[in-house]
Amino acid sequence: MENPSQVYAALGLTHVGPGLSGKDAEPGLEAAHGHRVRELRVTGTAExxxxxxxxxxxxxxxxxxxSVSEATSxxxxRLEYIQQALRQHGVGExxxxxxxFLHRDDDWYCLDVEVTVTFCDFDQMERVCGVLLEKLDKSVTVGTPRFFHSLECLSEMRQRSCTSAxxxxxxxxxxxxxxxxxxxGTPLLVTEEATKEWKNEEEVEEEDGGLHLPRLPTITASSQVSxxxxxxxPSKKKL
Known part of the structure; x- marks a missing residue:
C-alpha cells in the first residue's frame, strides 16, 4: 500500500521559543546547539x-x-411454529x-406474512433454516441471507486500522x-492524514451445477498517520 518513494523518516531541529522554560521542555530533548529540539517524523500505514x-x-x-378467518388461521x-423455533434457538424478540399483508385475489382472501430475522451467529442461522425447511417444507419460503456489518464492527475496524498504523x-x-x-523519545504529535474504506462483494460460482452463492462481504479500512x-x-555528537 505504501509508495516506495515515500519519505521513510524526516529529521528536523525545531526552535524552542523564549516562552518555553527549561522545566516546560521535555528532559533530554535540547540539542547541543542552543535551544533546539531534535525531532524525528515518520509515517505509518495499516490495513x-x-x-x-x-x-x-x-x-x-x-x-x-x-374467508379472512380461514386464511389467518x-x-x-405456521407463524407460531417459526416464532417457537426462533425462541428455542436463542433468537431474541x-x-x-x-x-x-392481506389482499383479495378474485374470490380468495390472500394473507402474506413475512418474518425478518437478524442473526449474529451464522451457524445458528443455518440450524434455524434446517429446522423450518424440514418441518414446514414448501409451506415456508426462506429467502437469501443479506450479510452486512454492524456499526460496532465498523467502529472497531477503524480504530484497529489507526492504532496499527x-x-x-x-x-x-x-x-x-x-x-x-x-x-x-516520547511522541510529540500524532496526525491521521488519510483514511479509506472499500468493500468486496463478489460472488463465488460453485463448480457443480453453476450455482451462485453470496460471498461473505468484507470491508477493508486503511489509515495513514504521521x-x-x-x-x-546518547551523546552530543552532531547528526
Missing part, C-alpha cells in the same frame, strides 16, 4: 480487513382461503420483526534511531 458480522434473513408464509399456525510508525522510528545512533517523536541522543 484491517473485517468480514460481515450480521445477516438478515426473511421467512415467508402465505395462505389463500375463502392457516398462516397463524429484538432481532426479529413480523409484517402482514501508529504501531507501524513507532517500529519504523525505532529502526531509524538505530541507524542514527539516537534514543527515541507521528513526530522527540530524540534523546
Amino acid at each position: 484491517v480487513c473485517c468480514p460481515a458480522d450480521r445477516a438478515s434473513l426473511r421467512f415467508r408464509v402465505s395462505s389463500s382461503k375463502e 392457516s398462516v397463524s399456525r 429484538e432481532d426479529r420483526s413480523v409484517r402482514r 501508529v504501531e507501524n510508525a513507532r517500529r519504523k522510528a525505532d529502526k531509524a534511531c538505530q541507524v542514527l545512533g539516537q534514543i527515541l 507521528v513526530t517523536f522527540g530524540l534523546r541522543g
